[in-house]
Amino acid sequence: MRQLKLIPEVHCNPSEEEGVNGEKPTTDLGNGSHVVYLPRFLAYDNSWEYFHYLDKHIPWTRPTIRVFGKPFLQPRDICYIASKGLKELSYSGYKPKAYSWEDFPPLEEILHKVHKAFPGSHFNSLLLNRYKGGNDYVGWHADDEKLYGPNPEIASVSFGCERDFILKKKPNKKSKAEVEGEPSSKRAKKNDSYSFKLKHGSVLVMRGNTQHDWLHSVPKRAKAETARINLTFRRVM
Numbered sequence: 446m447r448q449l450k451l452i453p454e455v456h457c458n459p460s461e462e463e464g465v466n467g468e469k470p471t472t473d474l475g476n477g478s479h480v481v482y483l484p485r486f487l488a489y490d491n492s493w494e495y496f497h498y499l500d501k502h503i504p505w506t507r508p509t510i511r512v513f514g515k516p517f518l519q520p521r522d523i524c525y526i527a528s529k530g531l532k533e534l535s536y537s538g539y540k541p542k543a544y545s546w547e548d549f550p551p552l553e554e555i556l557h558k559v560h561k562a563f564p565g566s567h568f569n570s571l572l573l574n575r576y577k578g579g580n581d582y583v584g585w586h587a588d589d590e591k592l593y594g595p596n597p598e599i600a601s602v603s604f605g606c607e608r609d610f611i612l613k614k615k616p617n618k619k620s621k622a623e624v625e626g627e628p629s630s631k632r633a634k635k636n637d638s639y640s641f642k643l644k645h646g647s648v649l650v651m652r653g654n655t656q657h658d659w660l661h662s663v664p665k666r667a668k669a670e671t672a673r674i675n676l677t678f679r680r681v682m
C-alpha cells in the first residue's frame with residue numbers, strides 16, 4: 446500500500462476540463478503515449494441513471510478464462526457489444542458473445558456522447574466490466590489484441606464506486622519511439638507509473654503508443670464496498 450504513494454496521482458481541475466481551444470487535459474506519458482481524462486464527462490444524476498440501467502439490463506457473465514493454460518474465473522462480470530460484421534474478439538481462450546448496440550439504447554447514447562467529445566474517434570465495440578466490490582479487479586494488461594490495430598485508442602467511461610486506475614511502463618521494453626530510432630535526447634524522462642481515481646461519470650482515453658509501451662490495472666481495494674461499472678469503447682479494425 447505504502448508503495449502506491451510513490452505513484453503520482455493525476456488530478457484534473459474541473460475548470461480546466463476543456464480549454465478555450467477545446468483542448469483536453471492530457472497526461473503525456475512520453476514517447477507518443479497519452480492519456481486524456483475528463484472527470485466530469487457525464488452529469489452526476491444522469492450517470493446514476495446509466496448505472497442503474499446497466500446494472501439491471503446488461504446480460505452480465507463472469508466467464509472462466511485461461512491464464513498460462515489454467516482455468517481462471519475472471520474477477521469481475523463482463524459483457525461484450527459489437528457492430529455487425531466485425532472480426533470476433535478472443536482473449537485468454539475466451540470468445541465473448543457479441544450483443545447488438547440496438548438492444549441497449551442507453552449504450553448507443555453514451556457512444557454518441559463519446560464520439561461527440563472526441564471528434565475523429567470511431568468506436569465500434571464495447572467491453573463492459575462490473576466490479577461488484579473491492580475484491581473484483583482487473584490485473585496488469587494491455588489491450589493490444591491484433592484486431593485493434595497497431596495503436597488502439599480506448600475510451601473508458603466509469604460509473605459508481607471510484608476506483609484507482611494505474612498505468613505502469615512495461616518492464617524491460619524499448620518504447621516504440623526507441624525502436625523507430627528517435628534519438629534519446631528527444632525523449633523526455635518521464636515517470637514509470639501514474640494513478641487516476643476514476644470518478645462516477647468520468648471518461649479516460651488512452652491513445653498513441655499506450656497499449657504498446659504501458660500496462661494498466663484496477664487493483665483490489667478493501668475500502669471499495671460498492672459496485673462500479675466501466676465501459677471500454679474500442680475500435681475493431
Ligand SMILES: O=C(O)CCC(=O)C(=O)O
Pocket residue numbers: 572574583588601610643661663675677
Ligand atoms: O475498469 C477499468 O477502468 C479498466 C478496464 C480495462 O482495462 C479493460 O476492460 O480492458
Ligand SMILES: [Fe+2]
Pocket residue numbers: 586587588661
Ligand atoms: Fe484494459
